[in-house]
Amino acid sequence: MGNRIETLAKALTVTLALWAGAAQAQQSQTTCREDTVWLRGDWGTARFGVKVADDAGERSQGLMFVEKMAKGTGMLFVYERPQAVAFWMKNTLIPLDMIFADPRGVVQTVHSNAVPGDLTPIPGGQDIQYVLEINGGLAKSIGLVPGSVLQHPAIDPAQAAWACPGN
DSSP states (O other): OHHHHHHHHHHHHHHHHHHHHHHHHHHHHTOOOTTEEEEEETTEEEEEEEEEEOSHHHHHHTTTTOOOOOTTEEEEEEEEEEEEEEEOOTTOOSOEEEEEEOTTOBEEEEEEEEOTTOOSOEEEEEEEEEEEEEETTHHHHHTOOTTOEEEOTTSOTTTOSSOOTTO
């Protein structure tokens, strides 16, 4: 009987340690930083290192003339208020996926593989406040779809569907 209790106690200790490690990983996974966007949905979670474009000049430059972008990186366009937005690929040299999100950070539209140099407007919808651009084809490969959510410090925590921890 003593051996059995000792075995159960060890198993419980290991289980608690694994649970604590998983909880710590989850917390570190959702740490908010200006240079990081988290996404999650039924498909899982993903993290992207980003440059933030939050003024008119940065937004108009975007990713123009960028010849190569590392996987797992992108650009987050932040608007002061929700609005109708449309992007184009003028002077853009690489295919991009565009993820359009509302003020809560909820993805409304995903446009895959925008064609480099194409001047055709790509509408994101009404009430868009955040646009994430990543390498073309990546959104589909991870399963990113409308209804997924973004987490970033620029998203007002009072409105956010997935607020930064501590906000």
